[in-house]
Amino acid sequence: xxxxxxxxxxxxxxxxxxxxxxxxxxxxxxxxxxxxxxxxxxxxxxxxxxxxxxxxxxxxxxxxxxxxxxxxxxxxxxxxxxxxxxxxxxxxxxxxxxxxxxx
Numbered sequence: 365x366x367x368x369x370x371x372x373x374x375x376x377x378x379x380x381x382x383x384x385x386x387x388x389x390x391x392x393x394x395x396x397x398x399x400x401x402x403x404x405x406x407x408x409x410x411x412x413x414x415x416x417x418x419x420x421x422x423x424x425x426x427x428x429x430x431x432x433x434x435x436x437x438x439x440x441x442x443x444x445x446x447x448x449x450x451x452x453x454x455x456x457x458x459x460x461x462x463x464x465x466x467x
């Protein structure tokens with residue numbers, strides 16, 4: 365009886381912790397020397413917009429090596445952020461510098 369009661373409490377605490385957890389991996393700051401840093405926020409993309417983790421992870425970003433530098437030209441060709449920020453799915457990376465870069 366005590367094991368069942370204790371198991372129930374542990375199960376409840378575990379479920380409660382999930383509902384209080386922060387969405388995704390928090391904010392990620394990409395240091396950009398000349399144009400201003402870019403802060404990617406999981407809360408916006410996953411929480412507000414409703415993207416699922418696997419829409420980026422394992423498709424665009426499956427390894428640490430894929431979290432490297434990417435040029436704006438590469439983004440305009442659909443790499444990294446440009447996979448969605450193409451003017452059709454989300455605002456275009458071309459000509460919208462202030463939406464992402466903060467000086």
